[in-house]
Amino acid sequence: MAQVQTTEKLELRRDISVWGSFTWGFADVGANTYVALGLVMAYTQGASSLVFALAGIIYIMIGLAYTELASAYPVAGGGPYFTMRGLGDFWGFVGGAALLLDYTIDIALFATASAGYLNFFMPYILGRSIESFAISIGPLHNVNYFWCIETLVLISILIWINIKGIKESSFINELIGVIVILTESALVIMGFLFAWKPEFLAMQWKTQFPSLHNFMYGSSLAIISFIGLESISQAAQETRRPATIIPRTSLTLIFTVFIFAVAFSTLGLGVLPWQEFAKHMDNPVAILAKAIPLIGFIAGPFAAGLGALMLFISSNTGVMGASRLTYSLSQFGIISPWFHTVHPKFHTPVRNIVIFSMIAVIQTVLSFLTPHAMDTLGNMYAFGASLGYTLVFIALIKLRFSDPYTPRPYKMPLNIKIGYKGRKVDFPLLGVIGMLGVATILFMVVLTHTIGRIAGPAWILLCFIYYAWYRKKEGFPLFKSIKHNWEKEQIEVLTSAEEYDLLEQYKNALAERDKKRVQIK
Numbered sequence: 001m002a003q004v005q006t007t008e009k010l011e012l013r014r015d016i017s018v019w020g021s022f023t024w025g026f027a028d029v030g031a032n033t034y035v036a037l038g039l040v041m042a043y044t045q046g047a048s049s050l051v052f053a054l055a056g057i058i059y060i061m062i063g064l065a066y067t068e069l070a071s072a073y074p075v076a077g078g079g080p081y082f083t084m085r086g087l088g089d090f091w092g093f094v095g096g097a098a099l100l101l102d103y104t105i106d107i108a109l110f111a112t113a114s115a116g117y118l119n120f121f122m123p124y125i126l127g128r129s130i131e132s133f134a135i136s137i138g139p140l141h142n143v144n145y146f147w148c149i150e151t152l153v154l155i156s157i158l159i160w161i162n163i164k165g166i167k168e169s170s171f172i173n174e175l176i177g178v179i180v181i182l183t184e185s186a187l188v189i190m191g192f193l194f195a196w197k198p199e200f201l202a203m204q205w206k207t208q209f210p211s212l213h214n215f216m217y218g219s220s221l222a223i224i225s226f227i228g229l230e231s232i233s234q235a236a237q238e239t240r241r242p243a244t245i246i247p248r249t250s251l252t253l254i255f256t257v258f259i260f261a262v263a264f265s266t267l268g269l270g271v272l273p274w275q276e277f278a279k280h281m282d283n284p285v286a287i288l289a290k291a292i293p294l295i296g297f298i299a300g301p302f303a304a305g306l307g308a309l310m311l312f313i314s315s316n317t318g319v320m321g322a323s324r325l326t327y328s329l330s331q332f333g334i335i336s337p338w339f340h341t342v343h344p345k346f347h348t349p350v351r352n353i354v355i356f357s358m359i360a361v362i363q364t365v366l367s368f369l370t371p372h373a374m375d376t377l378g379n380m381y382a383f384g385a386s387l388g389y390t391l392v393f394i395a396l397i398k399l400r401f402s403d404p405y406t407p408r409p410y411k412m413p414l415n416i417k418i419g420y421k422g423r424k425v426d427f428p429l430l431g432v433i434g435m436l437g438v439a440t441i442l443f444m445v446v447l448t449h450t451i452g453r454i455a456g457p458a459w460i461l462l463c464f465i466y467y468a469w470y471r472k473k474e475g476f477p478l479f480k481s482i483k484h485n486w487e488k489e490q491i492e493v494l495t496s497a498e499e500y501d502l503l504e505q506y507k508n509a510l511a512e513r514d515k516k517r518v519q520i521k
Contacts, residue, residue: 383456
C-alpha cells in the first residue's frame with residue numbers, strides 16, 4: 001500500500017491556555033442561546049424547554065466522547081481525525097467533509113447573527129429598522145442587502161484576526177468570555193426573580209404544544225447548536241498540556257452550556273409568548289432581557305451588544321476550526337499537502353483561512369437571496385453535525401478495541417469488560433446510547449430539513465469528487481487506507497504536547513504487547 005510522507009518544518013504553536021481552551025468551546029456552544037433560542041422556539045413553541053433538555057442530554061454524551069478522544073489524541077483535526085484513526089481514510093474523509101460544511105456555515109451563520117444583534121440598535125441610530133432595507137430583485141424577494149454587507153465586513157475582520165495568530169484570536173475569546181458568562185448568569189438570576197411566571201410557562205406547554213414534525217425539526221436545530229467541543233479538539237494541537245487541560249475544560253463546558261440552554265428556554269417561556277421569540281429570530285436574547293422589569297431598559301441594549309460580541313467570537317471559532325481541520329486532513333493524505341502549510345511569521349495556515357472563509361462568504365450571499373437567511377443557514381448546518389457526531393461515536397467504540405494501548409486520561413463512564421484477543425477491553429455502553437441518540441437526530445434531519453437533506457449530501461458528493469481525483473492522481477486507494485504509522489504519530493504527538501508521563505505509559509504498553517507477541521511465536 002502507498003504511504004503518505006510529509007516533511008514538516010513549521011508547526012502550529014501551542015499557545016492556548018486552560019481558559020483559552022474553555023472559551024474556544026464556550027464561544028461556539030454558548031452562542032446557542034443567542035441563535036437557537038429564536039430558531040428553536042419558532043418550531044417547538046411551548047415545548048422548547050423540553051427540546052433543549054433532551055438535546056442537552058445527547059449533547060452531554062457527545063461531550064463525554066469528545067473529552068475522551070481529544071485528550072487521548074491531542075492533534076488538530078477533531079472528529080474526522082478520530083474517525084480516520086478508528087474507521088479508515090474514506091470514513092475520515094466523510095467525517096471531514098461533513099464537519100467542513102458545518103465550519104463554513106458556522107462562519108456565515110454566526111456572523112449573520114452577530115450583525116442581527118447589532119441591528120437591534122438600528123432604530124436608535126438611523127431611525128429605521130433593518131427590515132426596511134429589504135428589497136426585491138426580480139423573482140427574489142426580501143433581500144436584505146444592508147444586513148448582508150454587515151455580515152461580510154465581520155467575516156473580513158475575522159480573516160485578518162486569524163491570519164495574525166491563534167494567540168491573538170484566543171485572547172479575544174478569553175476577554176469576551178468572562179463578560180458573557182457573568183452577564184448570562186445575571187440575566188438568568190434577575191429574570192427568574194422578577195419576571196418569570198410559572199403559570200405562563202404551564203399555559204404555553206398545555207395550549208401551544210407543537211406538531212410532531214415541528215418537534216423533530218426543532219430538536220435537530222437544538223442539538224446541532226452544541227458543537228463547541230469539536231472546537232476544543234480542533235485546537236488541541238495548539239493547547240498546552242492537552243491531556244490535563246482538555247478533560248477539565250470540556251467537562252466544565254458541558255454542564256455550563258447545558259444549564260444556560262435549559263435556563264434561558266425555561267425563563268423565556270415564563271416571560272414572553274413563544275411568538276415573540278419567533279418574530280425576533282435575529283436577536284431573541286435581547287428581547288428577553290428587555291422584558292425583565294427594573295433592568296430591562298438597560299439589559300436589552302446591553303444583551304444585544306453582548307450577543308453581537310459573543311456571536312462574533314463564535315464565528316471566529318468557525319474560521320479557526322475550518323483552517324485547522326483542513327490542515328490536519330492534508331497531513332494524512334485526505335486532501336493535498338498544499339493545505340499543510342503554515343505562514344513563516346504567524347505560524348497559522350493562511351491559505352486554509354482565506355479559502356474556506358471565502359466559501360463562507362459565498363454561502364452568506366446565497367442565503368441572503370432566500371426569504372430567511374438565518375433559517376436557510378440553520379437548515380444547511382443540521383446535516384453535517386449529526387452525520388459527523390454519529391461517525392465519532394462509532395470510531396470511539398472501534399478504537400477501544402483497535403487501539404487499547406493509547407493512554408486515555410479520561411474515559412466515558414458506564415463501561416463493561418469484554419474479552420478481545422486475549423485482552424480485557426472496556427466497552428462503552430454510554431457510547432452506544434449516544435450513537436443511537438445522534439443517529440436518531442440524523443434521521444430527523446433527513447426527514448424534516450428540506451434544504452439540509454439536499455444541500456448536505458450535495459456538498460459531500462462535491463467533496464468526494466475532489467477526494468477521488470486527488471487520491472487517483474497520487475496513486476492512493478479510494479476506499480481503503482494509506483499505510484499510516486499511528487504508533488510513531490502518537491509518540492510524536494505526546495512528545496510535542498510534553499505529556500511525558502503518558503508517553504512513558506504508551507511506550508511501556510507497546511513493549512508489553514511486543515513481548516507477548518514474541519512469546520506466542
